[in-house]
Amino acid sequence: MSVELLSRIQFGLTIGFHYLFPPLSIGLGLFLVIMEGLYLKTGQVVYHQMTRFWVKIFGLIFALGVATGIVMEFQFGTNWATYSRFVGDVFGSALAAEGIFAFFLESGFLAILLFGWDKVKPRTHFIATVAVALGAHFSAVWIIVANSWQQTPTGHHIVSFGDSVRAEVVDFWQVVFNPSFLDRISHTLMGAWQAAAFFVISVSAFYLLRKKHVEFARRSIKIALVIAVFASVMQLVTGHSSASTVAATQPAKLAAFEGHYPADEPAGLYLFGWVDEDAEKTIGLQVPGFLSWLVHGDADAPVTGLQAFAPDDRPPVNLVFQSYHIMVGIGMALILLSLAGTYAWWRKSLFELKWLLTIYVVSVLLPQIANQMGWFSAEVGRQPWIVYGILRTSEALSRSVTSGQVITSLVLFSIIYVLLGALFVFLLNEKIQHGPGDEIAEGEGHRA
Amino acid sequence: MIFNLDLNTVWFFLVGALFTGYAILDGFDLGVGALHLLTKTNTDRRLMINSIGPVWDGNEVWLVTGGGALFAAFPEVYATAFSGFYMAFMLLLFSLIFRAVAIEFRSKRPSPRWRNFWDVSFSAGSVVSALLIGVALGNIARGVPLDGDHEYLGSFWTLLNPYALLVGITTVALFVMHGAIYLVMKTEDGLQSAVRGWVNNTIIVFIICYAATTVATLLYVPNMTDNLREAPFLFILPILNMLAIANIPREIHHGREFRAFLSSGASMAALLALFGIGMYPNLILSLPEAANSLTIYTAASSVKTLEIMLIIAALGMPLVIAYTVSIYWIFRGKVRLDAGSY
Numbered sequence: 001m002s003v004e005l006l007s008r009i010q011f012g013l014t015i016g017f018h019y020l021f022p023p024l025s026i027g028l029g030l031f032l033v034i035m036e037g038l039y040l041k042t043g044q045v046v047y048h049q050m051t052r053f054w055v056k057i058f059g060l061i062f063a064l065g066v067a068t069g070i071v072m073e074f075q076f077g078t079n080w081a082t083y084s085r086f087v088g089d090v091f092g093s094a095l096a097a098e099g100i101f102a103f104f105l106e107s108g109f110l111a112i113l114l115f116g117w118d119k120v121k122p123r124t125h126f127i128a129t130v131a132v133a134l135g136a137h138f139s140a141v142w143i144i145v146a147n148s149w150q151q152t153p154t155g156h157h158i159v160s161f162g163d164s165v166r167a168e169v170v171d172f173w174q175v176v177f178n179p180s181f182l183d184r185i186s187h188t189l190m191g192a193w194q195a196a197a198f199f200v201i202s203v204s205a206f207y208l209l210r211k212k213h214v215e216f217a218r219r220s221i222k223i224a225l226v227i228a229v230f231a232s233v234m235q236l237v238t239g240h241s242s243a244s245t246v247a248a249t250q251p252a253k254l255a256a257f258e259g260h261y262p263a264d265e266p267a268g269l270y271l272f273g274w275v276d277e278d279a280e281k282t283i284g285l286q287v288p289g290f291l292s293w294l295v296h297g298d299a300d301a302p303v304t305g306l307q308a309f310a311p312d313d314r315p316p317v318n319l320v321f322q323s324y325h326i327m328v329g330i331g332m333a334l335i336l337l338s339l340a341g342t343y344a345w346w347r348k349s350l351f352e353l354k355w356l357l358t359i360y361v362v363s364v365l366l367p368q369i370a371n372q373m374g375w376f377s378a379e380v381g382r383q384p385w386i387v388y389g390i391l392r393t394s395e396a397l398s399r400s401v402t403s404g405q406v407i408t409s410l411v412l413f414s415i416i417y418v419l420l421g422a423l424f425v426f427l428l429n430e431k432i433q434h435g436p437g438d439e440i441a442e443g444e445g446h447r448a
Numbered sequence: 449m450i451f452n453l454d455l456n457t458v459w460f461f462l463v464g465a466l467f468t469g470y471a472i473l474d475g476f477d478l479g480v481g482a483l484h485l486l487t488k489t490n491t492d493r494r495l496m497i498n499s500i501g502p503v504w505d506g507n508e509v510w511l512v513t514g515g516g517a518l519f520a521a522f523p524e525v526y527a528t529a530f531s532g533f534y535m536a537f538m539l540l541l542f543s544l545i546f547r548a549v550a551i552e553f554r555s556k557r558p559s560p561r562w563r564n565f566w567d568v569s570f571s572a573g574s575v576v577s578a579l580l581i582g583v584a585l586g587n588i589a590r591g592v593p594l595d596g597d598h599e600y601l602g603s604f605w606t607l608l609n610p611y612a613l614l615v616g617i618t619t620v621a622l623f624v625m626h627g628a629i630y631l632v633m634k635t636e637d638g639l640q641s642a643v644r645g646w647v648n649n650t651i652i653v654f655i656i657c658y659a660a661t662t663v664a665t666l667l668y669v670p671n672m673t674d675n676l677r678e679a680p681f682l683f684i685l686p687i688l689n690m691l692a693i694a695n696i697p698r699e700i701h702h703g704r705e706f707r708a709f710l711s712s713g714a715s716m717a718a719l720l721a722l723f724g725i726g727m728y729p730n731l732i733l734s735l736p737e738a739a740n741s742l743t744i745y746t747a748a749s750s751v752k753t754l755e756i757m758l759i760i761a762a763l764g765m766p767l768v769i770a771y772t773v774s775i776y777w778i779f780r781g782k783v784r785l786d787a788g789s790y
Contacts, residue, residue, distance in 0.1 A: 063505070076519070077529065077531060077537075078537055078538070081531035081599075082527070084526055089520075091519070093757055093760070095515075099509065100760060100768060107505045108775050109775075111503060115788055116778060116779075166523075400600045401531050416546075423553060
């Protein structure tokens with residue numbers, strides 16, 4: 001295999017594994033602020049118990065996020081040195097800002113969150129919780145700034161530097177508020193909130209089915225349902241807005257999302273389908289004219305298709321089509337699931353509906369899959385460009401790195417990540433089986 | 449004046465300050481990791497881990513942010529070093545991963561085999577991380593083969609030359625000394641008296657390594673002393689360094705553990721300042737083609753970016769220092785185990 005393909009697989013593997021954790025810490029950060037805030041406001045022990053339990057889970061998730069995140073900070077240099085030389089002037093600032101403004105805030109105050117229960121006043125502990133949640137959200141902001149600039153680069157110019165060329169900043173705020181940034185950050189953050197909401201829903205539903213920690217589970221699932229409904233419905237808005245921006249700024253990617261080949265014809269929206277890349281056509285169940293209507297507000301308006309692009313400038317279509325459709329399908333399912341729970345809550349039957357609770361236990365996987373598939377379609381859909389329209393992925397590699405080296409590191413990453421993934425699930429399961437409540441019984445921490 | 453007054457120089461010192469912050473802070477927790485297996489009982493090992501429990505991941509952020517700042521300010525160095533030293537950096541990343549999860553996982557299960565596995569991972573990860581950081585420093589000072597496009601021409605084995613290995617071992621010795629002093633400050637009773645016994649040995653080992661590195665540098669890497677020869681007043685740095693080290697046993701003898709730790713930190717700062725002055729204005733030396741060296745001018749981002757980054761640093765770094773100081777203040781005093789501990 002080529003160094004390019006190996007490096008892409010390694011980047012995909014390491015970012016995909018890493019990205020199991022940050023959405024949960026971003027979303028759980030919000031939950032911790034709500035739960036601890038309710039505890040401070042009401043003084044009810046159950047909210048304290050909830051905060052303590054989810055803080056422990058948060059700690060485990062955060063540790064895995066840190067351990068796998070260090071890899072990402074350096075992988076641009078190890079495997080994509082030519083890219084790093086080309087974009088460092090623009091892209092590096094966002095990564096440095098993420099470190100200074102987000103990581104220090106997050107990891108510093110995490111110490112108080114995890115270990116500070118008896119060292120600081122309850123109010124100070126709450127401030128630390130807010131700081132950790134803010135830090136997690138800020139880190140999403142800066143990394144999405146960096147990634148969105150790769151998708152829709154603005155605010156830079158290309159100049160010669162030594163014997164080569166590179167991108168340099170002209171307007172920092174244009175780099176930050178590049179055309180896709182706001183859509184993508186809101187879409188990403190809502191995805192993170194969904195991941196945490198369905199995680200809390202899943203654990204709570206498990207306790208409700210087992211009739212354990214019932215009061216804890218009822219309160220947790222109610223908070224989580226509110227956030228799940230909000231975030232899932234918001235995804236319609238942010239998702240639509242993101243897709244419209246993609247249509248305007250990365251038309252080849254949008255065409256791949258929908259498997260739309262004709263260069264200049266109205267386009268429908270596939271519910272599902274299969275792309276025959278050789279025959280350049282897509283077979284499936286389609287709502288005619290719907291994509292044209294979504295993008296242009298007119299079902300007869302033409303949408304730029306893949307045939308408007310040279311074959312060398314097109315992304316892998318079927319992969320992008322399938323991952324995009326899985327994401328959208330799950331997005332719809334999450335809206336239904338969160339509305340079903342809210343309706344049952346309103347009818348006061350939520351805690352008795354075994355079938356719904358059973359679905360909820362496994363629903364934790366859905367936002368995770370959707371987040372992975374969303375990133376997959378965003379990043380593979382950008383191909384063959386690493387910086388859209390400016391630098392090709394094939395021209396961005398490290399020249400001094402050989403395929404043997406990348407195979408070695410890829411194999412080692414695979415082994416280590418399988419081990420870590422298995423241990424994570426094992427320890428998480430143990431914490432969930434153990435359940436909340438012992439802290440109170442042992443008299444640890446501050447009380448109401 | 450050996451330093452130019454320009455943005456590139458400011459960023460040379462700012463990136464240097466971030467890595468110095470990293471060395472002083474993560475240095476002691478890597479050192480604690482290296483000493484971890486010297487303790488035998490489960491309680492002592494938990495005390496060792498929990499002494500760094502609340503702070504180790506914050507300490508590692510200094511490395512991540514240093515990496516980000518290097519990427520932003522000197523992208524050519526970021527690209528050349530990480531792609532050129534590919535396998536070495538992958539090993540460093542694996543060591544850091546194992547070490548991080550070992551801290552988190554170790555005390556989650558009662559089984560002795562489980563705990564031993566993670567104890568060894570924690571310790572080995574710490575030693576290997578410190579060693580590789582030192583080897584990387586040794587190589588950029590000694591020089592590595594670069595071509596005209598700043599691409600590394602050597603292999604993994606090129607990096608394992610005697611000089612770089614010596615700097616690597618010295619770095620391990622430095623972090624072990626620093627970690628032992630940190631442990632004296634954080635522990636009490638039996639464990640503390642054991643650690644006190646280690647401190648003098650770690651100081652002696654470090655001084656031997658330091659002397660050997662100094663001699664080797666004078667003999668084989670004379671370029672590191674050019675700036676010092678031009679500005680002899682900078683000779684105050686090695687003197688400060690030695691005084692700070694000599695002060696450590698005195699403070700410990702008088703039971704002033706925090707001041708001993710500050711002394712150790714000061715000696716590291718002086719040592720890294722000496723390293724920075726020796727390197728200036730080079731960032732990675734090219735050997736044998738010195739003309740291909742990466743300097744703060746040939747490796748830097750545009751003036752515009754350096755200015756933006758300076759604003760970001762001016763806004764962010766006071767906050768970072770404020771958080772760091774308050775976290776260390778809140779978790780001051782001896783480490784004790786409770787239900788929330790690792």
